[in-house]
Every structure is written in C-alpha cells, then in structure tokens.
Amino acid sequence: MLKIDNLHVKLEEEDKQILKGLSLEVPAGEVHAIMGPNGSGKSTLSYVLSGRDGYEVTEGGATLEGEDLLDMDPEERAAAGLFLAFQYPVEIPGVGNMTFLRTAVNAQRKARGEEELSSGEFLKLVRAKAKDLQIDAEMLKRPVNVGFSGGEKKRNEILQMAMLEPRMCIMDETDSGLDVDAMRLVSDGVNALRDAGRSFLVITHYQRLLNHIKPDVVHIMSNGRIVKSGGPELALQVEEEGYGDLLAEAG
C-alpha cells in the first residue's frame, strides 16, 4: 500500500535535514505504529507524505499503491486515498464543520469521477458516523475546530476519516490529550474502519492506544530514520524501559 524508500527531507527555508533515509512499507490491511522521541521527525514524515509546503525531498521517494505520491498535489493524494489525522487540527473560523465535510467528500468523489452525494444522503451518513463517535449535532454545526476541546478535535479528525474512507490512514498522535473514554471512542472508530483493503500508520507515544488498536508492526523512529522494527512487544518494551536502551542498541 504505502512504500517509503530512503526518504531524505530538509526544510525548504533553512539548511536543516529532518528525514535522513527513512524506509518503511505498510502492506494492505496492516496497521503499523511509529514510536519515537519528540523531534525525531514523525510529524514531518506525515506532512511530507500528505504534501505540505515547506519541505524539500532531497533523496528517495514514496509511493501509494505504486503511484508516486510526491509528484501529486495534496488534493490528488487525498483523492488517491491518503488521509492524515493532524496532530494539531486546524481551525477554520466561519466555516461550518458539516459544510467542510461535505465539501471535502464531494471534492474527492468528483476527482474520482464519482457521483456527488446529495444533501440527504450526506446527512444520513454523517449523522450515523457522528453518533458512533459521540459527536452531537451542535458540534457538526460549529465552525471547523473552533473552540473544540482537544478531545473534540481528535474525534473530529476521526469523523473526517470515517466519512472520506481513505485507504491509507496516517494518524499523528491522535491519542495525545485524550482521556480514557475518548481514547476508546477513537480506537473503536479506527477498528471499525479496519479491513483488508485499508492500512494504518499510527504515530503515538503510548502503548495505551496500541492496546486498543492492535498493530501488526511497530517501528521505532529516531533522528529521521527507522532504527528498529518489530512486533507489538516492541511497544511494550518502550513503555517499560523508555527509548534509551533501544536507541543505544541501534547505535
């Protein structure tokens, strides 16, 4: 599904290398987790994959189902099935959450040559999915992320993901700042989306989330590379021992 090969990325504005030869492959249907200390480049990886400005790829590449991701505009990547649940979801004053969702859903459908959803169809769908995430009508009405609590913002990201039905979901610290109940809601939402044709790349600091969303593979990232990959037990090890030993061992 997602294949990242020897990816080197620097900041466009300054001479700072952030990703230094990162390679990773997430096959269809699998859930991979990335753990790593702050500043190791996890968010940068998620932004580069989804096409944010400000980064320069100096070497290597990334493909989504064989297609060169880095060649596409952000909206083309979205239409191709890539989704990023932001670590810091962006506020858009004055734009109703529902309008935003519907605009996004229909933009993607249009880009793929599919029929757009009518208001009625859209409404039915969004209500059902919002209910599962305990997002009430009030929150659908409010401007996108404006005045949302941390937990509301994260649930809202998952609602977008559920509505857009991407094939490759990247979640950047979706669990940070969530209380136990919200974490359960979010994980249930993600688990409901799991299927053979959909993959996940879950960036997290905590083993907690991975108890709910069982990963197939756990990668440890440090200083712009993957330094170790393994099974779910790797996450347990991080939880108990921290990164120190692992990183030392990887050199």
Added chain:
Amino acid sequence: MTEPTDLDVREGVDRETVETVQNMGSYKYGWDTEIEMEYAPKGVNEDIVRLISEKNNEPEWMTEWRLEAYRRWVTMNEPKWAMLNYPEIDFQDQYYYARPKSMEEKPKSLDEVDPKLLATYEKLGIPLKEQMILAGVEGADEAPAEGRKVAVDAVFDSVSVGTTFKDELAKAGVIFCSISEAIREHPELVKKYLGSVVPQSDNFFATLNSAVFSDGSFVYVPPGVTCPMELSTYFRINAENTGQFERTLIIADKGSYVSYLEGCTAPQRDTNQLHAAVVEIVILEDAEVKYSTVQNWFPGDENGKGGIYNFVTKRADCREARAKVMWTQVETGSAITWKYPSCILRGDESQGEFYSIAIANNWQQADTGTKMVHLGKNTRSRIVSKGISAGQAQNTYRGLVSMHPRASDSRNYTQCDSLLIGDKCGAHTVPYIEVKNTSSRVEHEATTSKVDDDQLFYCRSRGMDEEEAVALVVNGFCREVLQALPMEFAMEAQSLVAISLEGSVG
C-alpha cells in the same frame, strides 16, 4: 439548485460554494443580448435632460427639477479624495439614454415584452413571468422549507421592463413600480420625498443622476404594513457606451417593514461603462427597512481592461423615532467602486446597521464604506465590514461615525476586517470618528490578515483544490455578513465570492 434540507438550515450559507467554483466561468453574466436599441444622442446637455424627461412622459415639475440639477452639475467638479485611480471620464462621450426598441410602445403586460429581453432575465436567473418562489429556509431544523415569493422590478439599460406581483402588493397597499411610473401616478409622494434624503446638490455623481436618471424603482409601504414579500430590482447594463443612472426611492411609513434586494450585472466589454445610481430611503416612526445588494457588475478582465465604473450614492434617513435600517452589501464587481451606503439616525432611538463584503481581485479598486450620522438621542449603529483583496487590487474601507451634540447616549460598534490573498494587493482602512457629546460611545476594531496557509493545506489535504479551499476559507471569513442576507441572496453571494476570487491563487 437542489432542494434545501435541514442541512442547509444549519449550515447557513456556505453550501454552494464548492460546486460553483467548478461549474462556472469567470464572469457568468458576461454575454450581451442582441436587441435593437434606441439611443439618445451622445453627451449631456439641457436638451438631453429634456428628452429623457419627455421619453418618460414626465410632468413639467419633474423636468424642471432635472434641469435645476443639471445646471448645478455643470458648475461642479468630480471628487478626487477616494483612493481610486482611473483615467478622466469624458462625460460627453457617453450615451445617457438607451432602451430596447420594443419598449418604444410601452408593453401593457409582460406578454408584450420582447422575448429576448425576458430570455435575458431568465439567463440571469430571474423568472419574470413565473411566480418566483425561491427557496427560503428559516430557522426550523427538520421542517420543510417554506416557499417565499419575491416581487421583481427589472431595469434594462435605461428603462424598467416589468414588475411582478403588482396586484398582490396593491392589495396590501404597497406600491412597487418603476420610478417613472411613480412620477406619473403618485406625484404627491414623489414630490414629497424625492431629493429629501440625497438632495440634488449632494455630490457630483448624485447631481448628475438627478439630471439624467432614466428609471429605477419606487416603493411605498403604508403605515403598519409588513410588506408581504421581498421586493427585488435587477439592473442590467446591456448597451455599449451607455451610462446607467437609476434612481430608487423607498418610503417606509410609520410602523411598516420591507426587505428590498438589488442585483446588478453587465456584459463583458473592453470599454469602461459608467454607473451612477442614487438610492434614497425614508423611514418613519417604528418602521424598518432592510436593503441588500449583491453587486456583480463586470469588474474588467484580468489585465484590468473594461469593467464598470460605479459611483453610487445610497442613503437612508431614519427620520423618526425608532426607525431602523439595515444595509447589507456584497460588492464583487465593478472596475471602480465608489460607494458609501449611509444612515442618518435622526429619530430618537433609531438604529442603523451596515454589513459589507467587498472583494477586489485583479486590477479592481474599491473605495467603500458607510457613514453613520447620529443626530437623535439613544441611537445605535453597527458596522461590520469584510474586505478581501487579491491579485493587484486595492480595497479601501472608508467610514464615518459622527455623534452630534444632541445625540446623547448613543453607541456605535465598528468591526473592520481585511483579508489579503497574495502580496501584490492592498487593504486600507480609513475610519473617521467625531464625537461631540460626552455620553456617547464609539468602538472600533480592525484586523488585517493574510489567508492562512495552514487552513488552505488542511482543506487541500481533505481533497479540495486550491481555489475551493480559498473560497471556503473566504466564505468563512465573510460569514457574519452572508448571514445577514436573505437566504436566496446568500446563496448567490457565496457563489460570487468563489467566482470573483478565481485565479487569485497559484
């Protein structure tokens, strides 16, 4: 347009934005209609003024009124204080009167109107002949939409071509007709109120308008009457090199209410066309008028060629106690906009509101704002202005808030936000504030920001292309004003926001 559902109710106005961006060309109304026109000779002089008056079958007093204005105008100079840059206008190189030939014999009913003319209006989305029931969705969550009727007066170049729903309005006692008809049929009202808000001598363009206005709309709502439907006028300039000088007079008698919508379009031409309108509103005790404009005159092409020069004087006089006026305008068109819808708050406890979106793209220049003149005690005013500049455009908000010595305990709140798209455009805020008593308060807030890259990226990462993303973010920026518009206008307005920003990114 699809049927409104409760989704639209909740979401308010930014619904159609996205479809629109992709479905439409850059200026939707840029075609012209091939209709045989009858012109008065080029230029303006006393004979032309007389001719216009004669064509409208006006009584002597009206002809004299015009001539008086004309004689004053020739002594006046064009104002130069606005932040606008345009070549000298040759006022003798314009036609001051043009009308479709088929109108020579005034049609007795809409059936006699040139079908091409009606087709034009249909293209503009105004079904003149049909009962025009537009989607009006208010409040209720799940409730089915209530149909709303809108009476339309349409002005094509110099003449009014038809007013719908006249009979139904007459039953309520409301007079809604062209101003030329009002001059003939209701001279006592016209004599009493014409020029009483915007006097002949007011300013260069208003004075010119007083001399040569050819048509426009007239509204009178009698005491205690809530106008049973929205009233609407559509202005279209079709003929080339023709100035349009329409005159609108609205009188809301004691305790009455009316909501009035004005829309404007013009074909795409590479010469500039002149538009100098005057709107006067008289509001008596406890009456309320809402006046909404969606103005999308042709703004000129992306190189700044062509477009309408728009010099408009709009003023409401809250003449008696507790009179209330609300101006809402969406300005997306015109090469040059010079326009300051104003409120004279003369009656005690009268209220004025001004909500404005002004978008300037490419080489457009807009100098617009409002004047709130507080004369009565306990008067209130509120100004919400959203200016958006893109391309090489210059957008100026110019506002006056004045509290006179007698206007004790009055309040004004002004909020003035500017949004810049790209770095070649400009936004300017010029607020004038005069407070001449100690008990009144004026609050002014102003912000200028650039369209936010993180917001655009967030939208794009969800699948919207750059233009959709900009349109969405800008509609959000304007929301407070869009919500002040009647629903059917709000839809049109948000589409316009999207269209007028086309090509502003990338």
